[in-house]
Amino acid sequence: MTFDTIRCAIDQRGVARVTLARSEKHNALSATMIGELTAVVGRLATDASIRAVILDAEGKSFCAGGDLDWMRQQFSADRPTRIAEATRLAMMLKALNDLPKPLIARVHGNAFGGGVGLISVCDTVIAASGAQFGLTETRLGLIPATISPYVIARTGEARARPLFMSARVFGAEEAKVAGFVTTVVDGTMLDGAVEAAVTAYLVAAPGAAGRAKRLARSLGLPITDAVIAATIEQLADTWETDEAREGVSAFFERRNPSWRQ
Template identity: 45%
Template sequence: MTDALLTHRQGPVARLRLHRPELHNAFDAALIAGLTDALEQLGRDASVRVVVLEGSGASFSAGADLNWMRGMAAAGETENRDDALALARLMRVLDELPKPTVARVHGAAFGGGVGLVACCDIAIGAEGAKFGLTESRLGLLPAVISPYVIAAIGARHARRYFATAEVFDAMQAQRIGLLHEVVAADALDAAVDRQVALLLKAGPVASAQAKSLVRDVAWARDRDAIDAANAGLIARLRVSGEGQEGLSAFLDKRAPAWAAKD
């Protein structure tokens, strides 16, 4: 278990807390691997009934870690594809986890953080939470997380937010389907606890299999092919001229060449 991930058990409820508060719980390869491993272990644990996903400090997750992005910007297409497939595996493990999952969302949820929220069965957000699929500012796209985000917010909203990279608030996240409920920050824990209590009252097999029922009905296509195609897309974008310019601009704290001047 990585130090960047904390696990707390209280009876049948497991809480996974992203724990890189100084970096707003940004992803790197170690956190992706650690979270994937922890979820797989919880999925096999018959004593676990519900998994709550949350973040330490000021944010849920601000997306990709700066140093990780710097390394991937310098890597080749094959390495970028492998890296993207690791993230795809995390999202798929969370999405298919044979336990009900609840996202406790506060602060920033950007990029891959939005993907985590979309993969959870229930998402509760604090009023001050902010969301963004900001990859296009870097000349990239949220390709790997796109199946889950589109399933949550629909194709129409996805076309807007994937293209504009604009930041939106918790109420808009609820309106478009990313969040199920928005509450005051000091009521967030109580709202999450209410959902957990409801899940614990449901039949454990029924509640665990609810998502597979929905998935079987809604996803009538080859998911391996989707993961492979999306990983290939993000790898090509990362090593493309536009992707390199976007990443360089971000790392250099300047506007990319294509950004419109005010």
């Protein structure tokens, strides 16, 4: 499988490694990357030889959130276009969340916005001790809408509220307490910890593992098409506010928005 923004390699055990490969952009989620992740997950989901999937990233960051060019396009787009683009992101996250294989994230550097969304749909998250996390959307006058069903399913409402509202950046240990991260290790031990997590999954019968994952999802917070659509509508509403226009403009103009002293 050949892509422009990601790489996919499969070893002899049937372990697939999907790597975000936009290191020069801190692996920010572009329209192309969203499409390619959706495509590769679709292929892996239906391949009976795949036993587990690792999601990792090249460069200094795991995923810095939304791509700046993509954000500029949303800034000038009309409401239907914004809804369509948010829906593409939502369907990518849904595909990852529904993947009937164990999904293990290897996280280093920064995971902001959509990057937090990516780890929220993984079954096991191994993070380097120096990794940083943040739901930074409100700094721009926006909200973490598209990723929110998966974040809430991961952390619960009580832990998500202050992180949603404050846009505060937090470390790996706090991310573990919140429920985003399964295990925190020193950066030099990251690969070994990921391999240990993969090995643990490989003792399970592949079909039973997939059914067990589906069972757990069915008993958790329902993430229906209606829920996804409602979050996207809230995002579209927010894009049309004066705060969003001010926050996004200030970001691109490299100045503080009016509400920040």
